[in-house]
Every structure is written in C-alpha cells, then in structure tokens.
Amino acid sequence: MPRTSPLTCNKILGNFFVVFVLMVISFVYFNVINIYGPRYEEPIIKVFLCTFHMSLFMLLWSFFKAMLTDPGIVPPLWGFYMGDSENKRRRYCLMCHVFKPERCHHCSACNRCVLNMDHHCPWINNCVGFYNRKFFMLLLVYVLLSSYQSVFSLSFPVYEKILKVANTRRVDHYDDLILFAAFSLTLLLTITITLFFKFHVRLIMTNSTTIESMDKKNSVKDTYNKGTRANWFQVFGRNKLLWLLPVTGISGKPIGDGVIWTQENVNHADDDVPDNENDMRKSLTLSGTGNIAQILAKENKIQGSPKIGPAPKGFEQFRQAELKKKEESDTKPSSIDSQSFPKYLNRMK
Ligand SMILES: [Zn+2]
Ligand SMILES: [Zn+2]
Numbered sequence: 001m002p003r004t005s006p007l008t009c010n011k012i013l014g015n016f017f018v019v020f021v022l023m024v025i026s027f028v029y030f031n032v033i034n035i036y037g038p039r040y041e042e043p044i045i046k047v048f049l050c051t052f053h054m055s056l057f058m059l060l061w062s063f064f065k066a067m068l069t070d071p072g073i074v075p076p077l078w079g080f081y082m083g084d085s086e087n088k089r090r091r092y093c094l095m096c097h098v099f100k101p102e103r104c105h106h107c108s109a110c111n112r113c114v115l116n117m118d119h120h121c122p123w124i125n126n127c128v129g130f131y132n133r134k135f136f137m138l139l140l141v142y143v144l145l146s147s148y149q150s151v152f153s154l155s156f157p158v159y160e161k162i163l164k165v166a167n168t169r170r171v172d173h174y175d176d177l178i179l180f181a182a183f184s185l186t187l188l189l190t191i192t193i194t195l196f197f198k199f200h201v202r203l204i205m206t207n208s209t210t211i212e213s214m215d216k217k218n219s220v221k222d223t224y225n226k227g228t229r230a231n232w233f234q235v236f237g238r239n240k241l242l243w244l245l246p247v248t249g250i251s252g253k254p255i256g257d258g259v260i261w262t263q264e265n266v267n268h269a270d271d272d273v274p275d276n277e278n279d280m281r282k283s284l285t286l287s288g289t290g291n292i293a294q295i296l297a298k299e300n301k302i303q304g305s306p307k308i309g310p311a312p313k314g315f316e317q318f319r320q321a322e323l324k325k326k327e328e329s330d331t332k333p334s335s336i337d338s339q340s341f342p343k344y345l346n347r348m349k
Contacts, residue, residue, distance in 0.1 A: 035157050062138040070131060236252070
C-alpha cells in the first residue's frame with residue numbers, strides 16, 4: 001500500500017500561504033474599488049469595473065480549480081513496459097511504492113508521485129501536473145489581466161499623489177501610503193508574473209516542464225516536442241471554446257493519460273546507462289513488432305492495453321535462460337526471437 005498521505009504537514013501549512021495570497025488579491029482589489037467605486041456611474045469607469053470584476057472572477061475560478069484539481073496520480077498496478085531498460089525500471093518510488101512512469105516525479109511537499117509534474121506551486125498549495133496544468137496557466141493569464149488593469153488604474157491617482165507630495169513635501173493621509181504600497185506591490189507582481197508566464201508558455205510550446213528544463217543531464221532538448229500546435233493541444237485540449245475557461249469536460253481534456261509518452265528524440269536514452277545495461281537491453285530487445293507483453297496479449301487474445309501491469313508469470317525465468325544462452329555462445333545473435341517466449345511458456349506448461 002502506498003505510504004502517501006494527502007494531508008502532510010507541508011500541505012496544511014501551505015493553506016496559510018493560500019490565505020496570504022487571497023489577502024494580497026483583496027488588498028489590491030479594495031484599493032482599486034476605493035478609488036473607482038464612487039465613480040461607477042461614469043460610462044468609462046463602468047466598463048472598466050465590469051472588465052475588472054470579470055477578470056477577478058476568472059482569476060478566482062482558475063485559482064480554486066488549480067488548487068483543488070488532482071494533478072495526476074500514478075494508476076494502481078502501474079508496472080513498466082516489458083521492453084524497457086533496467087534504467088527505467090529503477091524509477092521506483094520508495095515512498096509511494098510504485099514504478100514512476102516517464103515524466104512522473106515524487107513531490108516531497110505533497111508526499112506523493114505526480115504525473116507529468118511541472119513543479120510544486122506554493123501559491124496554490126498544490127503540484128502543477130498533467131491534469132491541472134491548464135488551470136495553472138489560466139490562473140497566470142487572469143492574474144496578469146487583473147494586474148495590468150490594477151497597475152493602469154492605480155497609476156493615475158498615484159501620479160497625482162506624487163505630484164502633490166512633491167509640491168507640499170508632506171503626506172496628508174495614511175491612505176496615501178496604503179495606495180503607494182498597493183501600487184508598488186501590484187507593479188512588482190506584474191513584472192515578476194509576466195516573466196514567469198513567458199517562461200511557462202515557452203515550456204508548453206516545446207512540451208517541456210520546469211523540472212525537465214532544469215535537468216542538465218538531459219542533453220537533447222525537445223524530447224516530447226511534437227510541434228507547437230500538438231503541444232498546445234496536449235495541455236489545453238482540442239476544444240477551442242474551452243481554452244479560456246478553467247473547465248475541461250470531455251472534449252477539453254489534455255491529450256493522453258499522463259502515463260504513456262512517446263518520445264520524439266530518444267537518442268539520449270543511452271546516456272547514463274551503465275555499460276552492462278546496454279548489453280542487457282540489447283539482449284532483451286525483441287526482433288518482432290512490439291514487446292513481450294504485446295506478444296502475450298496476442299497469444300492469449302487479450303483485449304486492451306498490454307503496456308501496464310507487472311511482469312508476466314515466467315518472464316524472469318525466461319530472461320535468465322536467454323541470458324545464460326547468450327553467455328554460452330557469443331556468436332549467436334543477441335536479440336530474442338519474438339516467438340521464443342510464447343514457445344517457452346508452452347514448454348513450461
Ligand atoms: Zn512517490
Ligand atoms: Zn506537490
């Protein structure tokens with residue numbers, strides 16, 4: 001049984017940070033309303049307040065969706081591809097007791113493995129992963145939209161106050177200081193989040209994640225890059241009508257299941273693999289189409305995906321026998337014939 005618990009100490013403490021984030025949003029909101037609320041009957045102010053409230057509503061909707069949506073858990077009984085290298089099989093999480101699929105990482109704050117993990121975000125007290133990445137991106141979009149509106153709207157009264165303070169050389173009201181603080185805070189957040197947003201857009205367009213972009217060992221970039229359009233669909237889904245809404249539905253789901261990934265560039269797969277591992281992998285490479293699990297599925301006429309699940313019964317003995325045979329005769333080809341494993345199973349019956 002996985003030893004993971006959804007309520008870790010970090011997660012509980014993270015809720016205080018979420019309250020802090022909501023307080024910052026409220027602080028900026030009340031400063032804007034304090035200035036423009038009394039003037040709501042002016043047509044231009046009415047339009048501004050309308051768009052500002054819409055952005056804020058979308059911000060909060062995206063915020064709670066990103067915070068409350070499970071980023072993706074490793075499916076139960078997840079095993080490994082039978083043709084996978086030992087290197088991949090070593091990706092076993094000792095905390096959750098599962099084999100980690102590609103692009104899956106263990107988050108120490110959430111104390112669990114997360115599919116296609118991008119990073120753990122303290123702002124939403126949740127990991128950004130396969131199922132909530134779109135919501136996180138929309139959160140950034142609406143935070144920026146609201147921030148730009150706040151900076152723009154606060155800049156006029158701040159400019160007037162600065163002129164006044166420069167002329168009189170004194171601050172009349174305590175409110176003026178709060179206004180300066182709100183403007184400075186919003187400006188700082190806007191600049192920071194703009195850079196952060198640009199970074200994340202670039203990651204999505206190349207089908208990468210924050211963790212992968214920091215992985216210096218990964219010398220070949222764009223491992224999962226399938227082109228801008230396909231990469232966008234992978235996160236935002238195919239339904240264009242849902243791209244700006246923090247909902248997925250059936251048509252707006254991210255493409256794939258977050259478990260099986262096809263790599264565009266796999267040449268670097270041999271990096272970091274011990275010398276003897278390559279030999280073992282070659283010896284286990286099947287000459288036919290597909291892997292042993294697929295052959296077994298064909299033999300047993302099993303429908304469905306053969307990719308997930310533990311090693312088939314008898315495979316370990318089969319592998320040992322094949323390796324022994326190879327050791328005895330180096331002249332024989334190193335690959336295992338695709339028909340040999342089913343035949344071996346029949347012999348064992
Ligand atoms: Zn784990
Ligand atoms: Zn996390």
